[in-house]
């Protein structure tokens with residue numbers, strides 16, 4: 001089992017309760033999308049799974065370990081098995097793309113090797129191989145501040161592919177890409193995760209992408225699981241319930257566009 005949350009709650013440092021009573025079991029190699037409106041708790045959940053936050057209630061197990069019981073080297077070892085794909089990858093602007101990609105394995109290397117790699121890239125073919133499927137091989141020696149937002153997101157993906165993480169956590173991994181590229185990169189990410197047997201959990205605002213690329217979809221609303229079901233079973237009613245927002249009231253203009261069938265019946269909302 002890659003992920004096991006039992007009765008997990010999370011209160012942020014200011015006391016705000018972002019997650020409540022989350023029960024979630026994700027098997028090795030599963031691909032799961034998390035959807036929900038802004039502020040529903042998707043990033044908070046991913047940060048828990050990435051061990052940068054600790055549950056304030058319940059128990060969390062990742063890759064067979066309980067992070068709350070680990071310290072020092074054991075915690076670092078667990079983290080080196082988890083790959084984080086950020087919406088805006090925290091890459092130093094002056095860093096070269098190759099260094100950013102190779103940093104994926106810093107947690108797996110000895111200290112001297114890690115330090116050496118920061119000064120002089122040790123595995124140029126490995127970095128190129130990670131960038132090639134993302135069509136960024138020509139940016140190998142570019143500086144991160146010379147890349148667009150979508151290119152930076154792809155560097156972040158190349159980095160975790162190079163890391164060979166067993167558990168991939170992606171927070172809005174394609175949000176800065178155009179629709180065609182987003183579709184392609186998400187398909188690629190799913191394919192590579194599946195080929196490697198890695199578990200993939202991704203938060204997405206684009207519901208259509210979540211339903212197309214992920215066999216299992218979790219709906220998070222106000223910090224609680226509203227549904228957890230196969231993508232094929234997510235209904236229009238589920239989505240309306242998930243995204244209903246009383247506090248916004250009636251929109252000033254027309255309601256968001258819905259897909260419609262040939263009879264004009266609305267189907268699922270495309271994107272929120």
Ligand SMILES: Nc1ncnc2c1ncn2[C@@H]1O[C@H](COP(=O)(O)OP(=O)(O)OP(=O)(O)O)[C@@H](O)[C@H]1O
Nearest residue numbers: 012013014016018037038039040041042043044045
């Ligand atoms: N560090 C923090 N301290 C206090 N409250 C926080 C913190 N981070 C998030 N929150 C609050 O927790 C709630 C959930 O935030 P979170 O970022 O997890 O939502 P989200 O579903 O990822 O939203 P979005 O789709 O807009 O990124 C929000 O109400 C947010 O204001």
